[in-house]
Amino acid sequence: MSGYVSSAGFSPLKPLGRSFSWQVGAVVLGTMLLAASSYVEVPLKPVPVTMQTLAVALVGALYGWRLGAITITAWLAQGAMGLPVLAGGAAGAHHFVGPTAGYLFAFPVAGAVAGWLAERGWNGHRVVLAFLGQLISNLLCLVLGAAWLALLVGPDLAITSGVMPFLVGALLKAVTGAAILGVATRGTLRKRSG
Template sequence: MPTATSSTIEPVFSPLDLRGRPLTWQVGAVVLGTLFLALSSYIQVPMVPVPITMQTFAVTMVGALYGWRLGGITITAWLIEGALGMPVLAGGAAGAHHFAGPTGGYLFAFPVAGALMGWLAERGWNGNRVVLAFLGMLMSNALCLALGAAWLAAMIGAEQAIVHGVMPFIVGGVLKSALGAAVLRLLSRGKMHPTE
């Protein structure tokens, strides 16, 4: 039976097991993760002032699969790419000005939301416990909406920020959280503990 110390040092949370990989693997994972995040940005439903995309799905998946540290680094690297002019943001958008506009709060919230999901995944909120994985994804989505709406409220007022920056994204957040939990479950099938 594993001790508390051994489970703290090496938590089993990811089918990718990136924590135990060499640095070159981790760098490669960051590159692939930023590509995944960029591709998710092209899947969108245009809305004003903030479009609906698959970004939050990708952000929470990167967090869950990479862990809070490497996930946060990967998401931040993707945002830096966007700020430097690479077409990796929603719909292929690029440029630092997006970080000062209506979507700025959501962009800054992404590394925090991904890190939260990674932190929870490291503590068992993963594919081995699909309900907890769903709740973790839901919490990460909610955090992203809350931080994004707070930023948006400074521009258009609190009521309008909730109407335009939160309400249209609630159903999508629930569906993306369910999809994320299902994907984690599928990816974790071979990683189940013997007692589960």
């Protein structure tokens, strides 16, 4: 896999140039992380609060835009095929046409954006930029998800039930994601210098 990598490095995982078997393993581990994040849930209607957007943004930032999008798409495919990997252990293709469909389809895009930004230096080497990259990824999920929800319930209700309750969470998830990226990067740098 070739592509732009910033002079500040990209990811402590160094996914670019890894073997095919390593990348397959990364996809498997990534889908497991995404599935686990789906079980951390506060059940709101019509859209629950989960840790999925944190995991989506992290997978993108750690894996890069290509491998991140592939991993997130593989996870969604598992859910569509009936594996209990979506919010609260939900499964089935019907979730991809219901109120949460826009959020689900936004995940690969949001992860790819986080990865694309990370490849350009918005990563653990620059924590403020990492925070902004994580926040953009989270907000992109909300905007795209609410756009679909607006078709079902109208724009006003989509904003009040599909965006507003999640804004503080998006901010906190972005802080958490940037902190994780910073710690992972520092740990990798220590190993190299030690």
